[in-house]
Amino acid sequence: MQIQTIGLNHHTAPLEIRERVSLTPDQVRQAYKTRRGFARIEGVVIVSTCNRTELYVAGAVALGEVLSWWESLTGVERADFVDYLYWYQDAEAYDHLFRVASGLDSMVLGETQILGQVKDAYQLADAYKAVGPLHRLFHYALRVGKRAHSETGISHNALSMGHAVVELAKKVFGDIAPLTALVVGTGDMGALVSRHLHASGVQKILVANRTADNARALARELDATIVELTHLDEAMRQSDIIVSSTSAPAPVITIPMARRAFKGQTQRLRFLFDLAVPRDVDPGVAKLGSGIFLYDVDDLKGIVQANRLQRQKEAIKVERIIREEQETFVEELGATRVGPVIRSLREKAENIRQTELTKALDRLPNLTEQERAVVDDATRLMINKFLNDAMVSIRSWGNDGDKAVYIEALRDLFRLTEPDDGNEQHPVAGDVAPEQ
Amino acid sequence: MGQTLSIITFFGYLGASVFYVGALYDGRREQWGRWGALLGWSAQTIFLAHNAWVVRGFPVVTLYDWMSFFVWLMISLFLASQIRRSYAHIGSFLVPIVFLLWLISQFLAHHNTAAGTPLIGGWLGLxxxxxxxxxxxxxxxxxxxxxxxxxxxxxxxxxxxxxxxxxxxxxxxxxxxxxxxxxxxxxxxxxxxxxxxxxxxxxxxxxxxxxxxxxxxxxxxxxxxxxxxxxxxxxxxxxxxxxxxxxxxxxxxxxxxxxxxxxxxxxx
Incomplete structure (x- = not known):
């Protein structure tokens, strides 16, 4: 059985192409309904997200057929998108799907959303009984994704400024829920970081802004308290996390002000994030106490950069998992390919043996129980020894696409009937827990 | 028997030190470290239990005994604390230090500073x-x-x-x-x-x-x-x-x- 992947993603195609050929859930449903028109498609799963549209197809289907199908679904002529496509077959196709599921192929390396999307795509296809022989492949892919996230740190460590602020705060304080955060300046950046802090469970958020309207809207959204800029030092005194991102031309938090605010508490852990350019916090504030940490935009970028490197290191571990799973998958696939022919060959030999054995024993009525057993053993050993080399060879054909024709030859040669394995029972990937 | 146990303890704690430091770089080595610590700890436990049996009491007489006991206690506490995985990386610092202490205690053993008083009572043990x-x-x-x-x-x-x-x-x-x-x-x-x-x-x-x-x-x-x-x-x-x-x-x-x-x- 041939498995191929035809698709495009953010690496190969610009957005204006991706949006034209992507398939909405309804179109995907439509696709599953119309797939019967293509007799040679044994199974299909369509993964379509904003960054990729991919068709996983099982069966001896020509690329042209798949493309016409895609054309008919989207109404976009193939000439418009064929240059952006990739086309993977068999081992390359498995590898690609495993990389997609584990987040290695994503725009944000190691993101976890794609695993859920692959799972949804698989379940939708399953609902239309379209998966066919792809069941095992997707089962493996979901397992690769799950293992990547649980066994490696591929999805750990923040890659955006907002997340990095929360991450740093957690590195210092641990549990940030009981803390107080002060946000000075409620422009885009301030609002973004406030939302991140709020979403991470920080219960008490204070906001201060030059224009009260802006602050009021944000305060309502996040259940925060508004602080007058004139009382900034008092608010600073109460706060553990201080984020400043105003557009003021001169520092908003000066050394004398910080000294006043932190008087007698210079050892208390405090994290100041200065996200403004020009800077809002006088760099000297960091030297006021051993408990004070001050990070500006460049420092945060440095953290994000270090995190990216960290994820890249973890990606190597994910690659290892992919290789492992791919090996087992290929082995299993090989076994399912040659399993039926091995079984029929054995059955045929055993049937012959039984028939001839019964005849022979009928003609030798005087044999003792022990003698009958010897004859039985001898015939069985003969058959086994004779077939042994053949079995070893046949098993090795399983993982070798070029030798698929040998299996057919073997069937012809021994006139083996097709065992009834046309409808293989595949369990739905039930042992893969749902994503949180 | 004592010497064999000491050798097992040595390799157990040595392995644990190496793997726990390595675990800072690759978390998978941590479980090797834990097995090493467990091996050394088991050998040491038998050793101490044996000593306790011989002296019919608390097995600490010399400075060497005491350090060895101290090391054993540290490793026991550490292994018990492993139930909370978030503190696994203490091992990267603690196990090498403790291993060093144990090694020193082994050198002291040759001095055999039998400075202990024979008056070992229950209170003294406590x-x-x-x-x-x-x-x-x-x-x-x-x-x-x-x-x-x-x-x-x-x-x-x-x-x-x-x-x-x-x-x-x-x-x-x-x-x-x-x-x-x-x-x-x-x-x-x-x-x-x-x-x-x-x-x-x-x-x-x-x-x-x-x-x-x-x-x-x-x-x-x-x-x-x-x-x-x-x-x-x-x-x-x-x-x-x-x-x-x-x-x-x-x-x-x-x-x-x-x-x-x-x-x-x-x-x-």
Whole structure:
């Protein structure tokens, strides 16, 4: 059985192409309904997200057929998108799907959303009984994704400024829920970081802004308290996390002000994030106490950069998992390919043996129980020894696409009937827990 | 049998040290470290149990015994604490230190400083055990101090590398260090009290200001000082981390220097 992947993603195609050929859930449903028109498609799963549209197809289907199908679904002529496509077959196709599921192929390396999307795509296809022989492949892919996230740190460590602020705060304080955060300046950046802090469970958020309207809207959204800029030092005194991102031309938090605010508490852990350019916090504030940490935009970028490197290191571990799973998958696939022919060959030999054995024993009525057993053993050993080399060879054909024709030859040669394995029972990937 | 067990202990703890340090770079080595620690610990447990059986009592007579027992206690505590996985990386700091202590105890064994008194009573055993437990708590507090300083250094320099990614949050480490000292101080207090009672029983006076006694008293005051500074003067984080490290240096001087320089009563 041939498995191929035809698709495009953010690496190969610009957005204006991706949006034209992507398939909405309804179109995907439509696709599953119309797939019967293509007799040679044994199974299909369509993964379509904003960054990729991919068709996983099982069966001896020509690329042209798949493309016409895609054309008919989207109404976009193939000439418009064929240059952006990739086309993977068999081992390359498995590898690609495993990389997609584990987040290695994503725009944000190691993101976890794609695993859920692959799972949804698989379940939708399953609902239309379209998966066919792809069941095992997707089962493996979901397992690769799950293992990547649980066994490696591929999805750990923040890659955006907002997340990095929360991450740093957690590195210092641990549990940030009981803390107080002060946000000075409620422009885009301030609002973004406030939302991140709020979403991470920080219960008490204070906001201060030059224009009260802006602050009021944000305060309502996040259940925060508004602080007058004139009382900034008092608010600073109460706060553990201080984020400043105003557009003021001169520092908003000066050394004398910080000294006043932190008087007698210079050892208390405090994290100041200065996200403004020009800077809002006088760099000297960091030297006021051993408990004070001050990070500006460049420092945060440095953290994000270090995190990216960290994820890249973890990606190597994910690659290892992919290789492992791919090996087992290929082995299993090989076994399912040659399993039926091995079984029929054995059955045929055993049937012959039984028939001839019964005849022979009928003609030798005087044999003792022990003698009958010897004859039985001898015939069985003969058959086994004779077939042994053949079995070893046949098993090795399983993982070798070029030798698929040998299996057919073997069937012809021994006139083996097709065992009834046309409808293989595949369990739905039930042992893969749902994503949180 | 004793020698075989010591060799197993050596390789167990050596392996544990190497793998736990390695675990900072690749978390998968951690379980190897744990197996190594468990192997060394099992061998040492048998060894100590055997000694206890031979002397029919608490198996601590010489300084060497005591250090070996201390190491055993540390590893026991560490392995027990492994139930909470978030503190697994203590091992990267603690296990090598403890392994070093164990090695030194093995060299001391050849000196065979049999300074112990034959008068091992129940109270004396308790005195030793409590003092040991308090030192164990102080060592752990110092290890948290080291970890705190390492992580703080990376955060302050804004060059995040290993410790930023691997170690627990600063505040948690600060809190753990303080809690350990809070446990250690009462233990040491009771140990000193029992020691004084025993001294009265054996030598006729509670306290005789020997080098050892004086130094133990200093240690007690120093750790009491830690708690006072934390509770009443708002000391936190950086300063308490350094304090815990320096204070433990005093403990080391206590059982190294004093025991070897002034071999008198109470030599462990």
């Amino acid at each position: 005195h030793i055990a409590l003092a040991t437990a308090s030192y164990a708590a102080f060592l752990l507090a110092a290890v948290f101090g080291i970890m705190y300083m390492e992580k703080e250094r990376e955060l302050k320099n804004k060059k995040v590398r290993l410790f930023y990614y691997r170690l627990p949050p600063l505040e948690d480490m600060d809190e753990m260090g303080a809690r350990l000292i809070m446990i250690g101080v009462p233990l040491l207090t009771v140990a000193l009290y029992l020691g004084a009672q025993w001294a009265k029983l054996v030598w006729g006076h509670y306290w005789s200001w020997t080098a050892k006694e004086t130094w133990s008293f200093v240690i007690w005051v120093v750790y009491l000082g830690y708690l006072a500074l934390r509770w009443f003067f708002g000391w936190r984080g950086h300063r308490t981390a350094i304090y815990a490290m320096v204070a433990f240096l005093l403990v080391i001087i206590n059982f190294w220097g004093i025991n070897l320089l002034f071999p008198g009563a109470g030599s462990f």
